[in-house]
Amino acid sequence: MPIKSGGETSVENLALACVSCSLHKSAKEFVLDPETNKFVPIFNPRQQDWADHFQWVGFRMTGLTATGRATIETLKQNRPIILAIREEEQILGRHP
Numbered sequence: 001m002p003i004k005s006g007g008e009t010s011v012e013n014l015a016l017a018c019v020s021c022s023l024h025k026s027a028k029e030f031v032l033d034p035e036t037n038k039f040v041p042i043f044n045p046r047q048q049d050w051a052d053h054f055q056w057v058g059f060r061m062t063g064l065t066a067t068g069r070a071t072i073e074t075l076k077q078n079r080p081i082i083l084a085i086r087e088e089e090q091i092l093g094r095h096p
């Protein structure tokens, strides 16, 4: 929960993320689903299960729900550098 919405700078409220994901998420709590063009809650890994909202199609993440689609789009989870990293990780046996 962002500070602007009353979130605290406590371990329970902070999340470890790469710089890119952190900047793309920013203080967003609701994000635009590209399929329905409606704002939906961004994926919350503490309260939701990844597999309920996402799946792998090769190296690409695809959304199974509005939240999944909107989170992928907002965090740019299929940008070329991430796809290249996932490909390298698969060679090393670490993806998915």
Ligand SMILES: [Zn+2]
Residues within 6 Å of the ligand: 017, 018, 019, 020, 021, 022
């Ligand atoms: Zn990231």
